[in-house]
Amino acid sequence: MYAFDYQRPGSVSEAAALLADGSGAKLLAGGQTLIPTMKQRLASPPLVVDLGGVAELKGIDRAGDRLEIGAMATHAEIAESPVVASAIPGLCQVAEGIGDPHVRNRGTIGGSLANNDPAADYPAAVLALGATLHTNRRGLSADEFFQGLFTTALEEDEILTRISCPVPERFAYAKFPNPASRYAMVGVAVAKGPQGVRVAVTGAGQNGVFRATDMEAALANAFTPDALKGINVDPSLMSTDIHADAPYRAHLVAVMARRAVEAAAA
Amino acid sequence: MTSTGIGAPVRRREDFRFITGSGQYVDDISRPGQAYAVFVRSPHAHAIIKNIDLSAARSAPGVLGIFTGNDLAADKIGGLICGWMIHSKDGSPMKVGPHPALATEKVRYVGDHVAVVIAESLNQARDAAELVAVDYETLPAAVDVAAAQNPGQPQIHAEAPNNTVYEWHLGDKEAVDAAFAQAAHVTKLELVNNRLIPNAMEPRAAIGEYDRGQDSYTLYTTSQNPHVARLVLSAFVGIAPEHKLRVIAPDVGGGFGSKIFIYAEETVCVWAARKVGRPVKWTADRTEAFLADAHGRDHVTTAELAVDGSGKMLGLRVKTKANLGAYLSTFSSSVPTYLYAPLLSGQYDIPAIYCEVDGVYTNTAPVDAYRGAGRPEATFVVERLVEVAARELGRDPAEFRMQNFIRSFPHQTPVIMTYDIGDYPTCMSKALELADYANFAERKAESERKGLLRGIGFSAYIEACGIAPSKAVGSLGAGVGLWESAEVRVNPVGTVEVLTGSHSHGQGHETTFAQLVSHRLGIPIDQISIIHGDTDKVQMGMGTYGSRSGAVGMSAISKALDKVVAKATKVAARCMEVPEETVDFNDGVFSARGTNKSMAFGEVALQAYVAHKFDSSEIEPGLKEGSFYDPKNFTFPAGVHIAEVEIDPETGVTRIDRWTAVDDFGTIINPMIVEGQVHGGIAQGVGQAMLEGAVYDASGQLLTASYMDYCMPRADDLPSFNVAMTNTPCPSNPLGIKGCGEAGAIAAPPALINAITNALGHENIAMPATPQAIWRAAQSSMRKMAAE
Amino acid sequence: MTEVTMTVNGESVSADIAPRTLLSQFLREHLRLTGTHVGCDTSQCGACVVHVDGRAVKSCTALAVSCAGSDVVTIEGLAKDGQLHPMQEAFREHHALQCGYCTPGMIMAAVDIVNRKGTELDERTIREELEGNICRCTGYHNIVKAVAAGAAAMSSGEIRQAAE
Secondary structure, X not given: OOOOEEEOOOOHHHHHHHHOOOOOOEEEOOOOOHHHHHHOOOOOOOEEEEHHHOHHHOOEEEEOOEEEEEOOOEHHHHHHXXXXXXXXXXXXXXXXXXXXXXXXXXXXXXXXXXXXXXOOOHHHHHHHHOOEEEEOOOEEEHHHHEOOOOOEOOOOOOOEEEEEEEOOOEEEEEEEXXXXXXXXXXXXXXXXXXXXXXXXXXXXXXXXXXXXXXXXHHHHHOOOHHHHOXXXXXXXXXXXXXXOOHHHHHHHHHHHHHHHHHHHHO | OOOOOOOOOOOOOOHXXXXXXOOOEHHHOOOOOOEEEEEEEOOOXXXXXXXXXXXXXXXXXXXXXXXXHHHHXXXXXXXXXXXEOOEOOOXXXXXXXXXXXXXXXXXXXXXXXXXXXXXXXXXXXXXXXXXXEEEEEEOOOOOOOOOXXXXXXXXXXXXXXXXXXEEEEEEOHHHHHHHHHOOOEEEEEEEEEOOEOOOOOOOOEEEEEEEOOOOEEEEEEOOOOHHHHHHHHHHHHOOOOHHHEEEEOOEOOOOOOOOOOOOHHHHHHHHHXXXXXXXXXXXXXXXXXXXXXXXXXXXEEEXXXXXXXXXXXXXXXXEEEEEEEOOOOOOHHHOOOOOOHHHOOOOEOOOEEEEEEEEEEXXXXXXXXXXXXXXHHHHHHHHHHHHHHHHHHOOOHHHHHHHHEOOOOOEEOOOOOEEOOOOHHHHHHHHHHHOOHHHHHHHHHHHHHOOOEEEEEEEEEEOOEOOOOHHHHHHOOEOOOOOEEEEEEEOOOOOEEEEEOXXXXXXXXXXXXXXXXXXXXOOOHHHEEEEOOEOOOOOOOOOOOOOXXXXXXXXXXXXXXXXXXXXXXXXXXXXXXXXXXXXXXEOOEEEEOOOOOEEEHHHXXXXXXXXXXXXXXXXXXXXXXXXXXXXXXXXXXXXXXXXXXXXXXXXXXXXXXXXEEEEEOXXXXXXXXXXXXXXXXXXXXXXXXXXXXXXXXXXXXXXOOOOOOOOOOOHHHOOOOEXXXXXXXXXXXXXXXXXXXXXXXXXXXXXXXXXXXHHHOOOOOOOOOOHHHHHHHHHHHHHHHHHO | XXXXXXXXXXXXXXXXXXXXXXXXXXXXXXXXXXXXXXXXXOOOOOOOEEEEOOEEEEHHHOEHHHHOOOEEEOHXXXXXXXXXXXXXXXXXXXXXXXXXXXXXXXXXXXXXXXHHHOOOOOHHHXXXXXXXXXXXXXXXXXXXHHHHHHHHHHHHOOOOOOOO
């Protein structure tokens, strides 16, 4: 790790002020991606701003027909939250399937979303749910937020504060883990809710998380596994690596989509 | 059997320190004033070093010294060696390029060592290492072992034309040709034995230290054989003569072969300690372990089995290209030759065998022994061929094996080995019963009802352990003898210290070796300590690998105990004033036959040191005996493993439903520990078959350089194992031990691939059989089934 | 440099450290608690697992400064009053370790599993919950047995005497 300065602000506004000088400071949420990246000297922020002391970023609440999750909620907190379990039980399962128990104890939903790893689980869930991602400045729809590999709509000095999910009628996520890393080699989230049927795919696309619109249209007609028969994603848009080539990923997207619908419809 | 003697499942005495965090691994040791080393490594697979500019790095904060290969050469520090000479078919010696600890003119694989930076702190050393500016002229790389000998391929060492280290062979080619000429059936397979990265959980580490007052060096290192390290560093590398170099291998966190070898890093640390006048510590991070630990396996093979009309095996023909990497590691040359081809007879009576092996340089990390070392590769060839032959002949694979098993011993194979004992049919029968083979068809039908493919696969493996008779291996090219030493020191109060040349890095020697002593001397196990891993304490030893610590190391202890008992008997006789030949020793008591006189072992020990009761000109005072034990033969553990899998053809996900292992290890000292060795071996074999594989891209970059991409077996990848034993005691050593450390890793890969191919209904799958590979193979199975 | 204070194994400790100091480095190098091991660079092997405020954490993937004010328990702090923790005892009794390198993290993870999932653990649960801990020696067979037995022993509150 390169040397850096460290600050632990007590509020979002203090944190934002520390980012404001444009020197390339990095926010530290749970650190489960940032710290390994820094250890390998692939990132060298001059200043690390630890959000661990910002109380306003914590907490999980139900507000009417929305589930409000603080950006610093850990995967473990979401997995174990009775509030989440009653509102969107499938989201507990998403959280339960991220990393391993130790990673889940520190990793946060905000950190994961802001990083937008193309093999992360939350982006698919949040995109399928049609969530609104609140920052210290504005609210962004999930469709606006995700902008490709490790890229989001967040500005340099913008801080993701809260994820607001409309409570859907049905939601499930089916993940095919990479055998080595256990990240999603393919993950498909399906939701039927106030914004209609939404299907989001992670792990597979060359450009990160994406919506499978053909599947959405078919499921809007009939929210059943059979509705997906014959609908495939284009292999030429899928990524390839030593673990899975594009045709296999495309195939798995179809399989995982069907399994997600089966789970959601159950 | 006492509660702590041979055969008892004694709980491990070493565990207390490990479960309380009190172990002392090399990185846990902190020497006063220690500095930290970081190696500058090649980012290229093949390149000329045009210039190394150290100026910026030298002025970085905290830097104590930066050294390159020229500095080593200036101090007349020699290169790393390969200790086993292989001769090609034409009689010429193998062609070996130099292996400097720090590269001088060229780098030959990604991770090759270019310079070392030593600084006050690890972070400072890392910071400075980034400032070392190396000007490379990159060269095309030869990465693929199958192609590296072709004309026009990049030449890695000038000494080895066409990147060919040797073209070796074993067996009778004409006899094999004749056997194939009369065969009723020939089964032929193209096989790849995938490259593996050992991944002991403790990364390698070293601390070098120089004592100016004594003009002597100490090296703390993660070694399976500290005395061999001292020998090589002294006699070949030239760090210091042996009496001025102490090598300590304290608690070592797993080895699996990868910590046998003498590497660049410890060589440089111990040398540099004198240069900078400070202890120098280096600990690999996991990335370095992936890049620069010696890898394992990596064979490309064509193999053919000839069978007569009755199903009797007639002949075996094997041609293998073995990847040795960019340099010859310590024992690398022997692994695909004498540790491989002599095992190609398997458990079968095969009259004629011929094997050719080309050892090949490539621009990849050096390849050397990894758990099983040559024997897993041989077993994979034999057990895949036998299984496929049975299928092609429409024979039950178990029954086909039974027909061809060797049934009388000793049995001379056509490939050097004389099997001393075994009972292969009994192992097979027991395995079939434990695996409930009779009801497999029912289980398969049940899986099919769920849309899943079920398969069962066998592996009847043999290995050669107890490595090895010194004269025999010497005649085959080994540079060292492979005996083992032991010294038994009885203290005046009757407690016992055993010094052994074996090294324990997970095997539990502190328990099993003490069990032997407790058993023989009849003293409580807590009065015995086992000392290993320090060249200042143990005079000499050959270390632990090749499942040799029981068969060879404990045999040495047994011989030394014989001498202790013999001398103590003399002392007891004098003390009791009875003739020596009337003294018996049982359960820790010397008693004089026909009298009521007796003395406990401890009393005799005290008398041996007091020396009041005997004539010192006749019996020397004291009670300490040593032995160097050289085995008469290899040992031949063998067994049958049966794997059963269930495949989801829609995704390729394969679940191991059951695993049965029946092994014959001869005498077992501690069944709990032996079963643990089997479990771990199977897991590594499952890793090879389904999960693990080192992947280099065409330019020689290692794509599997972390756990993000190199798939380690995890708890949820594996089932619980059904493990049982049979026992034919080994006649070649005093304890009847055969060895158990590698069996699982040898047996497992073909068992699993045979199960997967049985489920798929065709043979077209390579290791590692990942979900993607199995899904793709299952697609053709489903098409085939649909067509039928 | 930053002043950091935390409780480690029941004792308050303070040190002036560089912000880039990982919790694993702080424990191993500053406090000389070398039972916590480091086996990888990518937060996967789990040799470094300790408890921070009662939850299992990979200490190689946490900054020590982020843990200021926390209550940290390492493998060295698991035995109380000279009495091994039932999970430590179970690992020894069931031969759940060979080289011992992954063992501290494995035991800390196992205790955490029981804390979260209770004392009656089936094999499948244990295998899935061990996803973040890699062992190269045992094939996990005996680790799974030990975790189940250790969990049961934690439930009865019995602490076995040393086996031999």
